[in-house]
Amino acid sequence: MSTGTFDDTRPYTKPVQQRYELGLSENPYPPLPPVLDELNRMMAQVNRYPEFLPEQLPRVIGNRIGVGPEQIVVGGGATGVAMQIMQALIGSGEDMVFATPTFDGYPIMAGIAGVRATTVALDGLGRQDLWAMVRAIGPRTRVAVVCRPHNPTGTLVSASELQAFLAAVPRRVVVVLDEAYVEFLHPSDTLDVVRLIRRYPNVLVLRTFSKAYGLAGLRIGYAVAARELAARIRRWQIPFGMNAAAVAAVRASYAAEAELRERVRAITTEREQLAATLRRLGVVVPESHANFLYLDGPEIAPALRRAGIVAKSYPNGSARIAVGDPDAGRAVVAALLEEQLAGPGK
Incomplete structure (x- = not known):
């Protein structure tokens, strides 16, 4: 994990054209x-x-x-x-x-x-x-x-x-x-x-x-x-x-405990699948036990921002994203893959 200096009071910044709001670790589903x-x-x-x-x-x-x-x-x-x-x-x-x-x-x-x-x-x-x-x-x-x-x-x-x-x-x-x-x-x-x-x-x-x-x-x-x-x-x-x-x-x-367990299972399943995909791309992702993932790396937050994805960003370039919405997860993968393909000379 990166060892940069963090400022927890720094708010995330919404892009001009927002596609997904993943910065508040919200549940992607409405109430049961x-x-x-x-x-x-x-x-x-x-x-x-x-x-x-x-x-x-x-x-x-x-x-x-x-x-x-x-x-x-x-x-x-x-x-x-x-x-x-x-x-x-x-x-x-x-x-x-x-x-x-x-x-x-x-x-x-x-x-x-x-x-x-x-x-x-x-x-x-x-x-x-x-x-x-x-x-x-x-x-x-x-x-x-x-x-x-x-x-x-x-x-x-x-x-x-x-x-x-x-x-x-x-x-x-x-x-x-x-x-x-x-x-x-x-x-x-x-x-x-x-x-x-x-x-x-x-x-x-x-x-x-x-x-x-x-x-x-x-x-x-x-x-x-x-x-x-x-x-x-x-x-x-x-x-x-x-x-x-x-x-x-x-x-x-x-x-509604039974329905809640099903919903939690859907969110955690998506979390594990997304984490595995991102790790295959070389992204450092600590094992998460919540409804979000921490993506460690200096270019993560800027890449997501450019793709219209709101994340909780940190001064060292890392980001935390809420999980559970498969479409949002695919957008995250696409944004970071595009960042890799663009290379250092982008």
């Missing part, structure tokens, strides 16, 4: 049919406010996971919950630790909240360097973030690595385990969240309905934590902050 039915039904009631403070949604999610509603924090997507976490846990002059590059929201929100960010470079294979993160934790560190799978490379911290990391982190530091893409993991790679937070009360698991469930526009995210930790974060809950359709959409999404 039963979820759409529920959303259409809810539209007749949007003249009414949602709950002043959410009670039903934490109950629905808690029942699904196997914890009480008092252990669930909900917000406007995982990003909204992450902002509540920063506001609740990190004071003036204190800091948080996370890998770089990572999800754009962390450095952006740290800047908004006035939080000092300590970043740790990925290793040569695009993985989070957990032991470097442990060494980066100082006396004023309050939060450390581990993404599983990691964004943007899609790499996965193993369960044993994570356990060793958590054992080494001081209990005064809250570890945010960002599982935004957990539904794309193989079942053997998933963690027992209930057991994890029981053993490590300083761990907070962050998830979203934006990715696998295809509800990015509804902004529904949540965190699972020990009661005391969840209570600290819920104090930053915005009144009327959750949309009125959230409960119905989540219930319908949970009820």
Whole structure:
């Protein structure tokens, strides 16, 4: 993997003639049919406010996971919950630790909240360097973030690595385990969240309905934590902050589990086929466990941009692309093949 300098706050640039939007790791499919039915039904009631403070949604999610509603924090997507976490846990002059590059929201929100960010470079294979993160934790560190799978490379911290990391982190530091893409993991790679937070009360698991469930526009995210930790974060809950359709959409999404598994299988199958094709072209592609691929190379992002493909680009020329749409995948291959054929004198 290239070792260039990254700037996570740099937005991607849309081309003049856009063909495919692959820069936001969105689900290429609309919400599942039963979820759409529920959303259409809810539209007749949007003249009414949602709950002043959410009670039903934490109950629905808690029942699904196997914890009480008092252990669930909900917000406007995982990003909204992450902002509540920063506001609740990190004071003036204190800091948080996370890998770089990572999800754009962390450095952006740290800047908004006035939080000092300590970043740790990925290793040569695009993985989070957990032991470097442990060494980066100082006396004023309050939060450390581990993404599983990691964004943007899609790499996965193993369960044993994570356990060793958590054992080494001081209990005064809250570890945010960002599982935004957990539904794309193989079942053997998933963690027992209930057991994890029981053993490590300083761990907070962050998830979203934006990715696998295809509800990015509804902004529904949540965190699972020990009661005391969840209570600290819920104090930053915005009144009327959750949309009125959230409960119905989540219930319908949970009820459509079989359809969700089929959709995830289609996306991950396309991911593996596209990754194999790109590697045959000589593109460096780390093994991904999410719904995107990280394409490492100095000319990747410019080549995609010229082809009208929006990607999340990085200053070293690499790019992250959402997967799942076969037509978009073929366009990516064609763009990079054309780049190769054009050669250095293009």
